[in-house]
Structures are given as structure tokens and as C-alpha cells.
């Protein structure tokens with residue numbers, strides 16, 4: 001069966017992990033976490049990365065650290081189509097949230113709505129999501145955030161290796177987040193990363209990751225000097241949680257990183273085959289420059305075509321799901337929070353008429369060709 005996702009952790013990874021475990025290594029946040037963080041920073045092209053337990057933990061740490069860098073409660077702008085835990089940290093932290101429509105060709109935020117909100121001073125942070133491996137940035141959005149002093153954060157949990165121009169996304173804002181959950185471009189079982197070029201932000205994230213303890217900070221000596229009455233080993237200088245990962249996850253991350261670029265190329269070949277073979281009435285006009293395909297979107301133009309797409313996918317035994325979670329503005333978890341929703345016609349279209357099927361090393365261009373052939377027969381004019 002063509003499943004939504006398949007584990008990228010194979011038997012050779014598990015064998016190597018078992019051998020390593022027999023050496024009785026340090027298991028929780030030890031040298032391998034630091035090694036994986038450095039390897040990730042090199043691969044992405046940033047100065048600092050902080051490994052945490054999940055993409056969700058990364059989002060929480062990044063949003064809280066960004067609030068502390070700003071020094072006030074920010075208004076946070078997000079896309080209508082993203083994962084719930086892109087928004088949940090802001091809800092829990094009491095940030096007013098503004099939800100923007102998406103652009104049908106990038107599945108990222110609508111440029112016009114975002115820029116008008118930025119110019120009107122309506123948001124302090126733009127937490128953009130690069131959805132299903134498309135580049136959600138535009139030069140106009142980048143110009144606007146820089147010109148009007150809005151803090152850009154990037155949720156790259158589905159976007160390992162996506163580029164804007166020649167530069168990997170996850171390097172454009174104050175900070176970015178990645179998920180290494182099962183089914184993503186690479187996996188550490190569970191896992192996440194916050195990446196940044198800002199040493200102060202990295203420091204805040206390290207404190208938030210580990211209980212707020214001063215000894216986690218690169219400024220531990222200065223913290224200790226400022227509080228001579230408190231044992232420096234148990235000095236809490238920031239609100240913190242336990243969002244740590246383990247060396248076991250980092251061991252897998254280091255191995256997965258070696259094959260990541262090959263996996264991305266294979267995913268992109270599948271996306272190319274899909275978009276070249278789709279019939280009319282199923283959207284094939286995406287901005288694919290710089291993509292690193294996470295999943296294969298099938299967004300129909302109308303109800304009848306959407307029914308045909310669902311029928312073909314089901315008959316071929318292909319597992320499918322809504323595009324991420326559809327229009328989040330329709331989800332009940334937002335009730336009771338301070339949320340402003342701009343008109344979301346494109347997110348609604350995706351919600352009603354879109355689904356996606358899985359992409360990854362378990363999918364071949366032949367499988368994609370078979371799907372597009374059946375879709376073309378079903379939707380023949």
C-alpha cells in the first residue's frame with residue numbers, strides 16, 4: 001500500500017544504534033546532541049542550533065524566546081493552513097493571533113494580506129510556515145518585515161532543504177524550527193530543532209529547554225556573579241521547561257543527515273512527475289523553485305473533480321488526508337482565544353477540495369505515474 005509516510009529509520013540504523021547502546025554511552029542530552037546540533041547548523045547554514053524533543057517543543061521554545069527578545073507580548077501573524085502547534089504556543093503564552101489566508105501557488109501566507117497588516121502595524125511577529133515543502137517566502141514579504149521591524153520566524157517542520165533563491169529557508173528570520181518526526185524528510189523517532197544566527201536567542205532557547213538553569217547559558221559566569229547569594233548550579237534565570245532530547249535521538253539524526261539530500265532529490269522527482277501528469281481540474285501550478293517536497297497535494301478546482309480524485313485515490317488503495325489540517329481558522333481549538341481571522345477564501349478552497357498523498361523514499365515515479373494516469377482517465381473531458 002502507498003502510505004502517507006514510511007519510516008526513514010532502517011535496519012542498518014537500528015543495528016548501529018544497538019551496537020552504540022552496548023558501549024553504555026551517556027544517553028540524555030550529551031555530546032551527541034551537541035554534535036548533531038553543529039552538523040545541523042553546518043547543513044542549514046546558521047550559527048546556532050538547539051535540539052529539542054519535537055517540532056512542537058521547538059515552536060514553543062522559539063516563540064517564547066522571541067517574546068523574551070522583544071520584551072513584550074507580541075501580536076503573532078500565522079497562516080490559515082499550518083499545523084495546530086504552530087499557533088498553540090502563542091495561544092498558551094497569551095499572544096493575540098492574526099490568521100492570514102494562503103497563496104494557492106505556495107500554500108504559504110497571502111502576500112497582500114500580510115503586507116497590509118505589517119504596514120498597518122497589526123503584527124509584531126510573522127510566524128510563517130513553509131507548508132508541504134514549498135517556499136512560502138517572497139521578496140516583498142522579506143522587504144516588508146525588514147522595513148517595518150516585524151520579527152520573522154520560520155516554521156520549517158515540513159521544509160528541510162527548501163530554498164528561497166539559493167539560500168535554505170530557516171535562515172531568513174530571527175529563528176526557525178524543524179521537526180524530525182516519523183514521516184518527515186528525516187527522522188530521529190521524535191525530535192526537533194531551533195536554528196538561529198542570533199546568539200542571544202539561542203541562549204534563551206537553551207534556558208527554556210532546560211528548566212531555565214543558568215548553567216545552560218553561555219553567560220553562566222555572568223549570571224552567577226549577578227546572584228552571589230544563590231548556588232550557581234541551581235540558579236534559575238528564566239522561565240524554563242524540560243524540552244530536552246537524548247543522545248539516542250541525536251545518534252539517529254547524525255546518521256539520517258548523511259542521506260538527507262538524496263532523500264530530498266527523490267521526493268522532488270516524485271513531485272515533478274505528479275505536476276507534469278495531473279489532468280485539468282486538479283491544480284498543478286505551484287511555485288516549485290526551491291521546493292523540497294514533503295507531501296503530494298491534490299487540490300481540485302470544483303466539487304465534482306474533488307469527488308473523482310477521492311474515488312481514484314481510494315480505489316488505488318492510496319492513503320490520503322486533508323492538506324495538513326485544512327483551514328485552521330475552522331478548528332474548534334481556537335475558541336475563546338484572542339484570534340483575528342482575515343478572509344480565507346483560498347484556505348477554504350483547500351479545506352473543501354484538497355487532500356494530499358504521501359511522498360518519501362517509499363514512493364516512486366512509477367507509482368506517481370500510475371496515479372496520474374488513473375486521474376486523467378477519470379477526469380477526461
Ligand SMILES: Cc1ncc(COP(=O)(O)O)c(C=O)c1O
Nearest residue numbers: 054055056083157158179180181
Ligand atoms: C508545520 C508543522 N509545524 C509543527 C509541527 C510539529 O512537529 P512535531 O510533530 O515534531 O511536534 C508539524 C508536524 O508535523 C508541522 O507539520
